Amino acid sequence: MAAGTKKTGTARKILAGLALLFILLGLYFGLIKAPPDANQGEVQRIMYLHIPSILIAYLAFFIVFVGSCLYLWKGERRDDILAHSAAEVGVLFTALTIIEGSIWGKPTWGVWWTWDARLTLTALLLLIFVGYLMLRSLIEDQNRSAVCGAVLGIIGSLDIPLIHMSVYWWRTLHQPPSILRPDKAPWDNIHPDMLWALGINFLAFSFLFFYLLSLRFRVGEAEEELKRLKLYGTT
Amino acid sequence: MTILRQIYWLLWKDILLEIRRRETLLSMFFFGTVLLFLFHFSFEIPPERIAEMAPGLLWLAFVFTGTLALTQLFHVEMESQCLEALLLCPMDRGAFYLSKVLFNFLLMVLVELVVFPLFGILFNIDFWRHLPALFSIVFLGTIGFCALGTLFSALTLRAHAKELLLPLILFPLIIPAILGTIRGMEIILGARDLQELFPWVHLLIAFDVIFLTVGFLIFEWVIEA
Numbered sequence: 411m412a413a414g415t416k417k418t419g420t421a422r423k424i425l426a427g428l429a430l431l432f433i434l435l436g437l438y439f440g441l442i443k444a445p446p447d448a449n450q451g452e453v454q455r456i457m458y459l460h461i462p463s464i465l466i467a468y469l470a471f472f473i474v475f476v477g478s479c480l481y482l483w484k485g486e487r488r489d490d491i492l493a494h495s496a497a498e499v500g501v502l503f504t505a506l507t508i509i510e511g512s513i514w515g516k517p518t519w520g521v522w523w524t525w526d527a528r529l530t531l532t533a534l535l536l537l538i539f540v541g542y543l544m545l546r547s548l549i550e551d552q553n554r555s556a557v558c559g560a561v562l563g564i565i566g567s568l569d570i571p572l573i574h575m576s577v578y579w580w581r582t583l584h585q586p587p588s589i590l591r592p593d594k595a596p597w598d599n600i601h602p603d604m605l606w607a608l609g610i611n612f613l614a615f616s617f618l619f620f621y622l623l624s625l626r627f628r629v630g631e632a633e634e635e636l637k638r639l640k641l642y643g644t645t
Numbered sequence: 646m647t648i649l650r651q652i653y654w655l656l657w658k659d660i661l662l663e664i665r666r667r668e669t670l671l672s673m674f675f676f677g678t679v680l681l682f683l684f685h686f687s688f689e690i691p692p693e694r695i696a697e698m699a700p701g702l703l704w705l706a707f708v709f710t711g712t713l714a715l716t717q718l719f720h721v722e723m724e725s726q727c728l729e730a731l732l733l734c735p736m737d738r739g740a741f742y743l744s745k746v747l748f749n750f751l752l753m754v755l756v757e758l759v760v761f762p763l764f765g766i767l768f769n770i771d772f773w774r775h776l777p778a779l780f781s782i783v784f785l786g787t788i789g790f791c792a793l794g795t796l797f798s799a800l801t802l803r804a805h806a807k808e809l810l811l812p813l814i815l816f817p818l819i820i821p822a823i824l825g826t827i828r829g830m831e832i833i834l835g836a837r838d839l840q841e842l843f844p845w846v847h848l849l850i851a852f853d854v855i856f857l858t859v860g861f862l863i864f865e866w867v868i869e870a
Contacts, residue, residue, distance in 0.1 A: 541814035557870035
């Protein structure tokens with residue numbers, strides 16, 4: 411147990427180092443190396459943070475879905491801790507995405523917020539998973555909280571495509587995708603330095619995400635251990 | 646005992662209790678009516694704009710009264726540990742779920758049948774010839790609302806502050822049902838091309854089918870947790 415903890419501790423430190431390194435690199439590429447956008451100018455640079463953070467948020471919620479399914483199927487505590495941890499970190503990245511988007515939206519669209527489909531969808535995603543965290547904290551019994559959380563995690567993930575569809579039909583005004591377009595290859599649409607900035611920042615956010623996730627996971631495990639110690643006096 | 650008979654008896658139990666106590670349905674009726682008055686005082690809607698605002702106001706009134714019913718849905722079972730006794734019966738948990746969905750649906754439909762005409766009279770809106778179409782789309786939305794709401798009502802059963810928690814987790818997730826119903830009603834009331842209605846009807850049907858199925862399958866974990 412102690413040896414395993416030490417090993418994962420080292421791995422976590424490496425992850426933290428990589429995250430820091432890539433964040434600095436990403437800042438250099440995003441702020442200095444990449445040229446300003448032809449239409450939007452310097453404001454566009456916030457996209458190097460905005461796009462990675464929403465992608466990571468979706469990754470986090472995918473992990474919630476997988477962890478929830480595994481927990482209901484097998485009933486292993488660590489799957490539940492994983493889902494709960496991923497939801498917490500996911501909420502953080504979703505909130506970041508919305509804040510970054512607002513900062514970008516004010517100079518570009520002239521408003522902090524508009525009821526566009528993708529904005530609405532992201533805000534709803536945040537609300538759904540804040541609800542998930544509320545549910546987890548308001549049910550005291552651990553197993554019950556885990557089961558209810560898993561059910562909500564699954565339902566929430568299944569509902570996202572439907573919400574997506576409905577708000578899209580409702581209205582849309584967001585930027586059409588500028589990199590992944592059907593008519594051209596990604597590298598034709600965009601300056602290579604911009605693509606680098608985006609890629610490096612994506613890696614930086616991924617490292618940061620997995621670092622935070624493993625940290626939160628460890629906290630969950632420690633809570634488990636503490637509970638066991640209180641109950642039986644030994645692990 | 647087949648699953649249909651199980652659903653029938655479970656539903657009958659709830660109906661019988663409601664007939665004898667008359668608590669939930671009556672409070673829903675009055676709450677719905679009070680909401681109509683509140684809406685009128687809050688918005689002072691000019692007569693020419695009532696047709697475009699009616700769908701949103703009506704459906705919100707139904708969602709709020711429905712939520713009121715949902716918070717009480719398992720109340721009977723929680724009293725004197727009836728839930729434990731009920732779970733001892735060799736019955737399909739899915740049947741239990743469907744009976745509760747049906748019961749909540751029944752309550753909401755009864756309220757809708759009264760509030761709908763009342764709205765027409767109070768706000769002086771001429772929607773009588775659209776009534777069958779409006780009812781159909783509202784029923785579709787109500788099924789979806791009950792499918793998800795029943796599941797979440799059971800989910801929050803043993804949580805602290807469950808009455809507060811339920812709308813918090815339910816409302817973001819029923820957005821498709823809310824949007825589908827309101828847009829559908831707008832299209833019908835605006836006498837627009839019915840072709841526009843199809844995507845929303847399909848969305849509502851998909852929502853209903855998906856969450857009735859998921860609820861049916863997953864309820865076992867929720868209620869036994």
